Amino acid sequence: MGAVIDEIYAPTPKDYSISSFYANYHLSSGSAHAFMQKVLRIDGLMSADNNLDWYESRIANPEWALEGLRQALSGDSSLRRKYFRNIAKNEVPEELSADMCAVEMPVCGKTYPAIILRDGMAEASSATAPTGVTALALSALALALCL
Numbered sequence: 403m404g405a406v407i408d409e410i411y412a413p414t415p416k417d418y419s420i421s422s423f424y425a426n427y428h429l430s431s432g433s434a435h436a437f438m439q440k441v442l443r444i445d446g447l448m449s450a451d452n453n454l455d456w457y458e459s460r461i462a463n464p465e466w467a468l469e470g471l472r473q474a475l476s477g478d479s480s481l482r483r484k485y486f487r488n489i490a491k492n493e494v495p496e497e498l499s500a501d502m503c504a505v506e507m508p509v510c511g512k513t514y515p516a517i518i519l520r521d522g523m524a525e526a527s528s529a530t531a532p533t534g535v536t537a538l539a540l541s542a543l544a545l546a547l548c549l
Contacts, residue, residue: 405440405475408489415445415452416497420489439490442474446487448495455498456485 410426412418423441424430447455456467470484487493 404435404437405442406437407442407444407486409444412445413452415443415448415454416495418443418445418489420492423489440475440488441490442471442486442488444485445495446470446474446483446485446493447498449498 408423408426412422420431420441424433429435429438444456445454449455449458466482466484469481470486472478473481473483474486474488483496487495
């Protein structure tokens, strides 16, 4: 079975539905295309201000995107629903808020913020930890740019 990822701009993503998709692409609920049961959007996670987590995440996590895509395509409930939603199934975006954060994120200022490590990473030198070197280097670069 096919699928399509609809990335057309919607100023209020939570209002974008399968009806919006039909109207934008001149289709109807009776259209017989293989992808009609899997019409995905990248607005599955968003803020109250309509900012998509797909674009606004502080740290890129491509493996989360892949897991979310796999979940959206397969329907496997053991996978997290991340970034994607299937508007053909009337899924709505999950709204993220600051109250949901378990860790206070650092900001640029006169002091050095703590290094943000990705899930499952331990702080180590690049000489002993080849996995995560890129993430650690990017965190250090971001820190240097804040000064």
